[in-house]
Amino acid sequence: MSxxxxxxxxxxxxxxxxxxxxxxxxxxxxxxxGVLGGTGDQGRGLAYRLARAGQKVIIGSRRAERARAIAxxxxxxxxxxxxxxxxxxxxxxxxxxxxxPWEGHAATLSALRAELAGKLVVDCVNPLAFDKRxxxxxxxxxxxxxxxxxxxxxxxxxxxAFNHLSAVLLQDPAVDRIDTDVLVLGDSRADCETVQALxxxxxxxxxxxxxxxxxAHQVEALVANLISVNRRYKAHAGxxxxxx
Amino acid sequence: MSxxxxxxxxxxxxxxxxxxxxxxxxxxxxxxxGVLGGTGDQGRGLAYRLARAGQKVIIGSRRAERARAIAxxxxxxxxxxxxxxxxxxxxxxxxxxxxxPWEGHAATLSALRAELAGKLVVDCVNPLAFDKRxxxxxxxxxxxxxxxxxxxxxxxxxxxAFNHLSAVLLQDPAVDRIDTDVLVLGDSRADCETVQALxxxxxxxxxxxxxxxxxAHQVEALVANLISVNRRYKAHAGxxxxxx
Numbered sequence: 001m002s003x004x005x006x007x008x009x010x011x012x013x014x015x016x017x018x019x020x021x022x023x024x025x026x027x028x029x030x031x032x033x034g035v036l037g038g039t040g041d042q043g044r045g046l047a048y049r050l051a052r053a054g055q056k057v058i059i060g061s062r063r064a065e066r067a068r069a070i071a072x073x074x075x076x077x078x079x080x081x082x083x084x085x086x087x088x089x090x091x092x093x094x095x096x097x098x099x100x101p102w103e104g105h106a107a108t109l110s111a112l113r114a115e116l117a118g119k120l121v122v123d124c125v126n127p128l129a130f131d132k133r134x135x136x137x138x139x140x141x142x143x144x145x146x147x148x149x150x151x152x153x154x155x156x157x158x159x160x161a162f163n164h165l166s167a168v169l170l171q172d173p174a175v176d177r178i179d180t181d182v183l184v185l186g187d188s189r190a191d192c193e194t195v196q197a198l199x200x201x202x203x204x205x206x207x208x209x210x211x212x213x214x215x216a217h218q219v220e221a222l223v224a225n226l227i228s229v230n231r232r233y234k235a236h237a238g239x240x241x242x243x244x
Numbered sequence: 245m246s247x248x249x250x251x252x253x254x255x256x257x258x259x260x261x262x263x264x265x266x267x268x269x270x271x272x273x274x275x276x277x278g279v280l281g282g283t284g285d286q287g288r289g290l291a292y293r294l295a296r297a298g299q300k301v302i303i304g305s306r307r308a309e310r311a312r313a314i315a316x317x318x319x320x321x322x323x324x325x326x327x328x329x330x331x332x333x334x335x336x337x338x339x340x341x342x343x344x345p346w347e348g349h350a351a352t353l354s355a356l357r358a359e360l361a362g363k364l365v366v367d368c369v370n371p372l373a374f375d376k377r378x379x380x381x382x383x384x385x386x387x388x389x390x391x392x393x394x395x396x397x398x399x400x401x402x403x404x405a406f407n408h409l410s411a412v413l414l415q416d417p418a419v420d421r422i423d424t425d426v427l428v429l430g431d432s433r434a435d436c437e438t439v440q441a442l443x444x445x446x447x448x449x450x451x452x453x454x455x456x457x458x459x460a461h462q463v464e465a466l467v468a469n470l471i472s473v474n475r476r477y478k479a480h481a482g483x484x485x486x487x488x
Binding site for chain 1: 381410427429456458459466469487
């Protein structure tokens with residue numbers, strides 16, 4: 001990036017928020033985390049990692065029996081994860097991670113507007129499509145999945161995070177540490193800090209504030225590039241920000 | 245990302261390109277590198293780093309005198325950089341990095357179509373705009389700056405790289421090493437590998453293939469997020485890919 005854009009930031013007067021230590025994050029150990037789509041690979045992996053880090057986690061699914069069965073299985077059972085239908089999962093949680101397939105994103109969230117009112121919602125859905133040349137980003141009319149969530153859930157506090165994690169690594173109990181940074185986007189500093197703190201509970205991860213919700217599209221879309229990297233290098237690539 | 249998308253990649257039959265060692269890169273030490281917009285902060289910083297790494301570098305500007313004056317200055321002079329007008333810079337170079345301001349991108353490239361024919365073009369321009377809430381990405385009609393370059397330069401080989409480097413770090417002669425990965429995008433493996441090898445000549449950098457040109461928008465746009473990170477953390481953030 002250019003010196004001008006970097007300089008522009010540096011030349012600004014310190015504001016209240018700029019002065020606060022950005023690494024000072026709240027204690028989130030008492031929060032209940034719900035994971036909508038917690039029976040899928042990404043949701044299950046996140047539920048596992050957060051529960052393993054000591055968080056109370058409830059996974060949601062359209063069918064309560066399925067959520068309960070997955071919650072009781074080999075990976076999640078010993079970690080103390082509970083299962084419920086999506087509505088109960090949302091109602092009982094303080095923070096709700098949205099990990100449903102992109103195809104069901106709008107419908108699932110629309111149906112849960114009342115249950116998600118007042119909740120901190122963390123969207124980790126990446127709108128992607130595939131053809132013979134690989135993965136590419138889809139651009140929702142709202143700009144991004146996270147902005148779609150914000151539009152559909154006017155009574156919730158919506159953030160975007162956990163977009164770049166490998167479901168394979170998340171779900172591998174032999175992996176003790178996942179060295180990656182979780183980019184957290186949102187328009188409320190307090191909400192972002194809660195999500196950053198949650199990410200930071202997982203060994204190897206840091207939760208890093210990375211902009212407002214209106215810049216979520218590129219963060220979601222970057223997964224198409226990580227898929228290309230994974231294919232070329234036979235890896236489960238993650239992101240780490242340098243110089244911080 | 246989901247297990248399905250990762251699995252989809254893993255389940256494919258190995259192709260010729262998939263079998264080749266992705267870290268095996270060509271010797272690029274003999275290539276002449278031109279930098280259009282080499283008198284700006286980003287271009288000057290890149291020219292300095294490549295010349296310092298032993299590459300023959302020519303910076304281009306609209307006015308030859310200005311390019312020569314900047315090339316002879318404190319930073320670039322001892323590194324042996326030459327200055328020329330944009331047309332001569334393009335003509336004399338094997339690889340041409342485009343580091344002009346986004347506002348002049350289309351006009352500059354259109355005017356150099358003949359000089360850039362047959363050349364390997366590396367676009368590092370990030371279409372951004374700013375308002376009171378910070379930086380945000382602009383989406384060119386072609387999808388990205390790099391795709392705009394490819395549309396305007398049908399006789400050139402266009403790639404996208406060097407989007408995420410801090411001009412401050414690039415231009416600081418006291419900085420010996422810049423720990424960051426350079427994401428390289430393009431539709432020709434050989435061309436990407438040349439650019440990857442160039443990036444790898446700069447101490448601390450790796451050139452990583454990260455997808456086709458059609459996925460360039462999010463790579464360019466991510467700079468808006470890095471600007472948010474820099475502002476919050478008082479940093480010059482770069483990217484490092486983990487697990488490779």
